[in-house]
Amino acid sequence: MPFEVYLNVAASGLLTGLVYGLMALGLSVIFGVVRVVNFAHGEMMTLAMYLTLVLFGALKLDPLVLLVPVAAVLFVFGYLLQLGVINPFINRPEHSQFMLLVAIALILVNVQLIVFGPDAKGIRTAYSFDSFQLGKLIVDASKVYAAGAALVVAAALFAFFRYTLLGKAIRACADNYDGARVVGLNVKRLYALTFGLGAACVGAAGAMLMVVTDVTPAVGPAYTLLAFVIVITGGLGSMPGALLGGLLIGATEALGGVLFTPSAKSMFAFALLVLVLLFRPQGILGKKAS
């Protein structure tokens, strides 16, 4: 097989991986601070995708522009969800949190099914069928734009946590829950803010994904699983780890598909996960539990 096929496929996998990485970043942020595993992550992603679809129909704006209002709506959704529903479960056993979030996921899937039906729905932009040709390399234009937007959003999130007081306060909560309370931080509010930020990441990723693929209510659980594979590979709670995990999973699936058989490409992502769990259980960029 010509070398450029591998190159094309690897480029496509890396670009898609960046968007998946942004989605997983939301999961990692939520777990890193709130210590709650969001089992409704993929379903929140499809919610964002449908919201993008509705706004696109009403406003005729590019999904990459719509990612701002969609992220804002998802932020509010996440904030209220954490404040009103999840906070009472913070100190309860993990299985209670698990059941709560699975229930939320089921509700989201079924509401989407009722409202939007089971058929795949997509958005057609002016560049939906465009591609860039660089010599023998053909790159999907939609994936380039979506990956670029994912990098910008991820950079903004990194900057927020590193350079703003609010970001530092959230990191303080993550590092030392009791210490944060002792110095007077409103931990519950900060948790809600963090869940909101994680949801906003998912919202932005959902808007970007609408440029690349279609949405059906049924894909929500698949995205949840994908987000877990990515964050566990990259390191649960590590923000750069989530992006790296996305890139690795994207490239592994793509190259595994072309080298062996495409129908088994997910198998290679899980094989990578197993290797990471065996040889570096904390994930590639994760920290060992003390």
Add this chain to the structure above:
Amino acid sequence: MNRRDFNKAAGAAAVTAAFPPLNVRAQAGSLKVGVLLPRSGVQAGIGQDCHRVVTYTAGILKDLGLPGLELMNADTESNVDVARSRTERLISEGAQLLVGAFDSGQTTAIAQVAEQRGIPLVINIAAAPPITEQGYKFVFRNFPTAPMILGDAFANQLEVFQATGVSPKSVVFMHVNDTFGQAMQKGFTGVMAKFPAIPYKVADVIAYDPAARDLSVEVAKARASGAEALVMVSRLNDAILITRELVKQRWTPSAILSMGPGWYEDQYLKTLTKLSDGPLHFVPWFDPNKKLAKQVEAVHNKAFPEVSFGTNHVFTFEALLVAADAFKRAGSANPKALADAIRTTNITDNVSTGPGIQFDAKGQNDKLKNSAIQNRGGKLVVVAPKGASNAKPELPMQPYDKR
């Protein structure tokens, strides 16, 4: 409950159990038909499409002088295990005949339960050959098996190649990696050998996940094989994804020869507009010249003007037609009597292409024929077989970037 009440209840139960024909006769005013379809999950779109027929069949059956059916709907959720449990539940709730279930894997599970419980199953759509190779006595299929579809597909392809003067020399065979796709893949090479006039060689076989969100790798691999044309066994969403990738990867095959659903469905045509033009489909279809086909299509178009009449509707309707016809002839809802009546079905005024509905000793309608249809200007035209066509085939496909 005291001892006397218990004895009364037990006695009543014993009398009821001892005279099942009387019990069933008492319910023979209508037949309880359990309709199993994948109305949610990956195949939800197609399952719901099949279900549309359920909403308007009663009036047509009445016009034909057939008895009414009491339909009990169940959603298999596109899942084999759910299909099995829903079948059990429908039977416990009184279903006397089953219809379903679009997907071969789910239908296999339903057939096992139907046979164990002695309830007739009339399959609307499912092509995997083993379903009617198990020696089942209660399972009937009015849909061609994968080898039948393939055999007719090759015959129709030869007719199309001859009519257009375009004969691809190599193809890539791409198929969904599910029960139907695998059955078609297994049958493809064997059946092709029986058609030495087929001009192409298979450069590569690519299987892919039916729930895939991205098929760029698959299309890149197909393109790299250097093949001229694509032979496809798809579902709906993957057909759309593959077309998008073909456009993005700047490859227009000389022909797309589809042997499954997806490429001719309304959503495919609406989503891709002018990019949907060109693919050829070799599928179980309806004979537009048949009287009942015209009647059912008219009712369908009135009920669902936005949805084109096609395979899903034809065979779901005919499954219900078989049920009503058997119920009328059996004069009973007794499952064994129904099965015996179905075995002797002989409906010549039907909808699908071919001489009519009859079942062989295995419960298979082996007389069904396929048609070749092509997407043209957002509509479907029948291009083969010659006697049942309303347009001439057009090949090679117009390049995607020149539309």
